[in-house]
Amino acid sequence: xxxxxxxxxxxxxxxxxxxxxxxxxxxxxxxxxxxxxxxxxxxxxxxxxxxxxxxxxxxxxxxxxxxxxxxxxxxxxxxxxxxxxxxxxxxxxxxxxxxxxxxxxxxxxxxxxxxxxxxxxxxxxxxxxxxxxxxxxxxxxxxxxxxxxxxxxxxxxxxxxxxxxxxxxxxxxxxxxxxxxxxxxxxxxxxxxxxxxxxxxxxxxxxxxxxxxxxxxxxxxxxxxxxxxxxxxxxxxxxxxxxxxx
Numbered sequence: 035x036x037x038x039x040x041x042x043x044x045x046x047x048x049x050x051x052x053x054x055x056x057x058x059x060x061x062x063x064x065x066x067x068x069x070x071x072x073x074x075x076x077x078x079x080x081x082x083x084x085x086x087x088x089x090x091x092x093x094x095x096x097x098x099x100x101x102x103x104x105x106x107x108x109x110x111x112x113x114x115x116x117x118x119x120x121x122x123x124x125x126x127x128x129x130x131x132x133x134x135x136x137x138x139x140x141x142x143x144x145x146x147x148x149x150x151x152x153x154x155x156x157x158x159x160x161x162x163x164x165x166x167x168x169x170x171x172x173x174x175x176x177x178x179x180x181x182x183x184x185x186x187x188x189x190x191x192x193x194x195x196x197x198x199x200x201x202x203x204x205x206x207x208x209x210x211x212x213x214x215x216x217x218x219x220x221x222x223x224x225x226x227x228x229x230x231x232x233x234x235x236x237x238x239x240x241x242x243x244x245x246x247x248x249x250x251x252x253x254x255x256x257x258x259x260x261x262x263x264x265x266x267x268x269x270x271x272x273x274x275x276x277x278x279x280x
Contacts, residue, residue: 068255069155072235076156076213077123077222078268080279081142081149081205085128088148089114092126097273098229100126103222104182104190110136113182117223118270119231121156124279125222139196141205150266150279152207153235155254160193160214170251173198177214191216197252201245203264208237208245210254231271238265 082088085102093099100114103125112130117123129136129143136143140151157163160177167174176195183189196211215221238261239245245258268279 068250068253071237071249071254071256072232074155074210074254075118075122075232075235076154077125078118078153078232078235078266078279079140079151080124080126081140081145081151082126082128082147083143083145085112085114085126088126088128091148092116092124095272095274095277096230096270098227100124101225101227102185103226104184105130105132106138106180106182107133108135109133109138111138111140111142115222115226116230117226117228119228121221121223122232123223123226124230127151145205149206150268151205153210153266154194154213155210155252157195157212157214160195160212163212164195167195167197167252172248172251176211188220190219190222192219197248199248201239201241201248201264203240206264206266208239208258208264208266209248209252229273230277232268233271233276234267234269236267238263238267240264 080088089100098116100116103113103115105112110130110133111127114126115123127142142151164174164177174195174197177193180194181189181191192213192215194211194213197209199209201208236257236259237245238259240262242258242260246256249256265280270277270279
């Protein structure tokens, strides 16, 4: 089989355009349909302070062992990956003991137990998307370049941007960051262990109305419930039955 590489035509052919977030919904471009959050997911970030324990936890619960993805140079983290079906995957992310400094804006160093901490949505043209988001009145960090070396030495490259919001609580951010993969990079789902499927994804937050409004402005339709604490919930179909990640 030829190695699958991301490009717009291939993605649209494979997925019929569904679930690919181009940031054209909501106030950014009225009249466009919103992407359901479960379809908008590129990957879910599952944080823990020790990668090996995170891999063991996921394998025990799902029956699928995550494969090492590599390190994020200069960031201080490393990861392991499990496919969630289609173009979605779970990223188990933890500190990298081989790096002397920790510069990630996602701090997983104190997470003794794994938990969902944030998520990424796919953007087809992140620079254009950034312009629309800024025009809608939001502050951003990025777009900025990112990369990591796979265990085979090949580099994965992407651009990402985040929306600065007031909704991040208890180390959980319900507003995704957005990612555009480089055209010559293999999407992580293509060589991650299969067997799990993302069936549902929802959000809990003390300000569900505000979270819903922001997500709609970004072109995403989500199920957001009122709760005292911020929480992400994902239900997976796995070889061991249904598993809920929070």
